[in-house]
Amino acid sequence: MKILVCMKVIYDGKDNAFPDYDLPLRINRFDEYALEEALVIKDKFPDTAIDVVTFGYSNSVGLLKKALERGADSLTLIESQEELTPVVCAKLVYSHFKDRGYDIIFTGAMAEDFMSSSFGPALAGFFSFPFAVAAVSCELVNDKRLLVRCELEDGIAVTYSIKLPCLVTMQSGGREIRYPTLTGKLNARGKEAFVVKLDQKKDKSLSYEYKRKKAVKGILIEGSLDERCEYLYNELHKRGLL
Amino acid sequence: MRQKFLEVLIVFNVEDGQLLHGNLNFYEIKNKFKNRVNLQLLFCGSNVSKYLDNSHLDFYGDVSVIEDDSLPWNNPYILAQNISSLGEKNFDVVILPHSITNCGAAAFLAAQFSMECFTAINDFYFDDETLVLEREVFGGFTERILCKLNCIITWLCSHSEPCNNLNGAKYNLIKKSPVECEDLCSVISVEKAQSFSRLSEANVLIAVGRGIGSLENIELAQELALLFDNSSIAASRPVCDNRWLPYKYQVGVTGKTVSPALYFSLGISGSSQHLSGMKNSRCIVSVNKDRYAAISSIADYIVEDDIFVFIPAFIHKVKEKKKILRSR
Numbered sequence: 001m002k003i004l005v006c007m008k009v010i011y012d013g014k015d016n017a018f019p020d021y022d023l024p025l026r027i028n029r030f031d032e033y034a035l036e037e038a039l040v041i042k043d044k045f046p047d048t049a050i051d052v053v054t055f056g057y058s059n060s061v062g063l064l065k066k067a068l069e070r071g072a073d074s075l076t077l078i079e080s081q082e083e084l085t086p087v088v089c090a091k092l093v094y095s096h097f098k099d100r101g102y103d104i105i106f107t108g109a110m111a112e113d114f115m116s117s118s119f120g121p122a123l124a125g126f127f128s129f130p131f132a133v134a135a136v137s138c139e140l141v142n143d144k145r146l147l148v149r150c151e152l153e154d155g156i157a158v159t160y161s162i163k164l165p166c167l168v169t170m171q172s173g174g175r176e177i178r179y180p181t182l183t184g185k186l187n188a189r190g191k192e193a194f195v196v197k198l199d200q201k202k203d204k205s206l207s208y209e210y211k212r213k214k215a216v217k218g219i220l221i222e223g224s225l226d227e228r229c230e231y232l233y234n235e236l237h238k239r240g241l242l
Numbered sequence: 243m244r245q246k247f248l249e250v251l252i253v254f255n256v257e258d259g260q261l262l263h264g265n266l267n268f269y270e271i272k273n274k275f276k277n278r279v280n281l282q283l284l285f286c287g288s289n290v291s292k293y294l295d296n297s298h299l300d301f302y303g304d305v306s307v308i309e310d311d312s313l314p315w316n317n318p319y320i321l322a323q324n325i326s327s328l329g330e331k332n333f334d335v336v337i338l339p340h341s342i343t344n345c346g347a348a349a350f351l352a353a354q355f356s357m358e359c360f361t362a363i364n365d366f367y368f369d370d371e372t373l374v375l376e377r378e379v380f381g382g383f384t385e386r387i388l389c390k391l392n393c394i395i396t397w398l399c400s401h402s403e404p405c406n407n408l409n410g411a412k413y414n415l416i417k418k419s420p421v422e423c424e425d426l427c428s429v430i431s432v433e434k435a436q437s438f439s440r441l442s443e444a445n446v447l448i449a450v451g452r453g454i455g456s457l458e459n460i461e462l463a464q465e466l467a468l469l470f471d472n473s474s475i476a477a478s479r480p481v482c483d484n485r486w487l488p489y490k491y492q493v494g495v496t497g498k499t500v501s502p503a504l505y506f507s508l509g510i511s512g513s514s515q516h517l518s519g520m521k522n523s524r525c526i527v528s529v530n531k532d533r534y535a536a537i538s539s540i541a542d543y544i545v546e547d548d549i550f551v552f553i554p555a556f557i558h559k560v561k562e563k564k565k566i567l568r569s570r
Contacts, residue, residue: 087352087359109342113380115514117342118349118359121318125353130319130427133346134496147430151496152316153263153341155489159430160317166427169346171496173483209386218526218541220533225552228545229559232527235543239525241446241470241504242560 001048001143003038004097006107006119007031007067009060025063030108032177033170037138038106039071039178044140049073053097055089056080061193068188069180075193086119094126096196104146105167109134120169131167132160136174149174248279248334248368248391253325255315255343256287259296262316263341266397268301271337275368282306282333283413286324287315294415305413310420314429318346323421325351334391335373340398340518342495348394358393362514366395378514378536398518441493446473446504449493449520452480453509453530453549460486462553463508469560476500478516494519508549512537529553 008031011023035052042048050072054060058079068075078092105127107120117133124131132148139147141161148160148168162168180188221228236242252271255262272279283305285293290309299305308324315321321343325336336351338344345361352359364384366375375387375395441447448467454460460475467473476498477491493500495515505523510516512528512535520526521540528541529549538544545552 085358085360087349087357090349090353114385115379116349116359116361117345118352118361121322121346121349122353122359124319125322125350128354130423131346131350132427133318134342152343153495154499155434155492155497156316157433158314158316159432161428161430163426172479173489207388209388217539218528218544220544220546225547225555226559228547228552229556232543232545232556233559233563236504236525236527237563239504241525242563 001041001045001104001140002100002102003041003048003050004100004102004105005031005035005038005050005052005067005072006093006105006123007035007052007054007064008108008111008119009054009056009063010111010113025057025059027063027066028108028111028113030110030112030170030172032108033172033174034106034108035067035070035072036175036177037135037168037170038104040175041104041138041140042071051076051097051100051102053078053093055093058195061195064193065188065191066180068191069184070178071184074191076196077193078196078198080198086114086116087122090119090122090126092198093123098127103164105129105165107167107169109169109171117169120167124167127165127167129165129167130162131169132162133169134171135168136171138168245278248275249282249332250275250279251282251284251328251333251336253284253286253336253338253344255321256285256290256293257315259289259292261293261339262287263339263344266337266339266399270399274366278368284308284325284328286321288313299413301413303413304416306416306418308418308420313420313424314432316343316432317427317429318343318350319427320421320423322347322350322354323423326354327418327421329355336394338394338396340396340514344396348396352394355394356392358389359395360387360389360393361396362518363395363397364514365399366397378512378517378539398514440474441476441491441498441500444472444474444502446470446506447476447493447500447502447520447523448473449476449478449505449507449510450481450487451478451507451510451516452484453511454481454486455509457484457486459550462550466506466508466553466557469557469564470504478510478513507537507541508553510537511535512540 008028009025010028012026038050051074052067052072053076055078110117135148135150137149146162150158286308288311290307349359360375363375363377372388377385379385448463450463463475476493477487482489482492499519501522504525506527526541527543528537529545533546
């Protein structure tokens with residue numbers, strides 16, 4: 001079984017500081033669950049090979065070594081200085097890995113910074129793989145199909161049976177994330193990340209701007225603590241809520 | 243020179259005769275494209291005929307229908323494969339109501355159609371041959387994307403009520419056969435949300451986010467809830483992921499969609515997934531350290547403070563007021 005796990009390293013932004021590129025980095029929470037799901041399959045089928053790929057900054061590698069310590073077999077960084085859209089990233093990952101014969105690709109359900117939820121399904125589109133989104137657990141059946149339990153809108157849980165090769169995006173909370181073992185840490189020591197440098201330029205037909213959204217709709221309650229409590233009480237009282 | 247009309251496709255999924263992910267207003271969309279648009283509609287799902295019979299669509303143009311009562315339409319792969327059966331035509335923009343299923347289908351299609359894909363769009367407009375899309379990103383920032391056409395978007399501005407059913411104007415109905423791909427991705431079971439009706443029945447929801455900090459602090463929200471009649475606590479997804487509250491309390495795209503009289507949020511910054519589950523609440527109070535947290539864009543009252551400072555003081559104030567009212 002060959003599995004590709006796509007992981008993203010994001011800036012650990014405080015609410016009022018994004019996008020500030022001096023912030024510390026951390027692994028996207030949903031991608032930790034994607035790796036965990038691959039590791040659970042490897043626990044049952046030890047011949048499984050797990051490749052991890054990340055896209056972005058060269059300083060991601062240090063953090064993603066944790067994936068190797070947890071049990072992944074290889075780590076590839078596709079290095080790009082440009083901010084690219086999820087669909088373009090997916091296309092570049094596809095063009096690099098299309099001939100590797102993966103049985104399953106896991107990604108996080110979304111990245112916590114841009115919250116697009118589109119990288120995984122777009123990658124499935126390039127591979128022409130069947131896919132499922134927002135999964136909380138997977139189970140391999142006869143090496144041919146994957147039983148995937150997904151949490152969709154309004155708390156509806158759907159279990160799919162997907163024929164391999166396939167792609168699954170993982171929701172958070174389905175399993176406990178394992179810590180690296182001492183053996184895992186020792187094994188990871190000798191492994192280096194493969195770095196692929198790209199000169200992909202941003203699509204000139206796209207541009208991005210960021211602006212702080214002002215709290216325009218509501219009333220910002222100001223004053224001393226007591227004044228604010230009094231004001232809010234009166235407003236809720238007037239509305240018949242208190 | 244006469245400007246080119248834009249080809250725009252709007253996709254709806256229907257389950258058992260009802261729209262699954264809300265409605266979109268065709269006139270609003272036409273206006274956003276300055277009326278330079280050929281709109282086409284596609285309805286995919288089960289019992290679509292029942293929906294069309296009941297909705298009296300006020301629409302002039304092509305309406306394509308892909309109907310199969312046996313197919314699992316809450317499956318983004320099957321939905322995407324079926325939308326792609328219209329692929330012979332080049333669309334400038336494809337619009338779907340925002341949902342997890344539709345996000346998946348949109349991104350898959352974008353890859354197959356060589357288009358771009360932008361999800362959870364709050365608002366958009368068309369200006370100088372450029373489509374300007376606005377969406378929330380981490381930390382209350384709005385990302386504004388300026389793109390040339392050729393993109394698929396999922397739009398958060400869906401209406402829970404019907405908004406196009408006025409005159410039942412004539413439209414050109416085109417029936418298409420569903421794409422056979424179920425063997426690749428079939429549905430084994432569908433479980434409805436755990437029947438925890440408190441969230442939808444409660445008049446007041448005290449919702450806690452990551453800012454509540456720990457399991458022990460949930461008590462503070464419970465104490466606040468006790469001040470209101472017919473109230474319940476609720477949570478954002480990270481709170482449930484941390485096992486501070488069970489998932490049945492979760493509000494948002496993967497949780498419950500609610501519209502209480504009062505939604506009192508404590509330490510919730512407001513991801514688009516959470517906001518889409520509670521934005522129709524009649525009154526929203528947000529207590530957050532950051533006045534510019536995303537939830538402030540829809541909140542009626544914003545308190546910029548530490549919840550552990552403000553809420554105990556507020557509870558004390560309400561108790562004091564109630565005591566005075568009782569003694570009168």
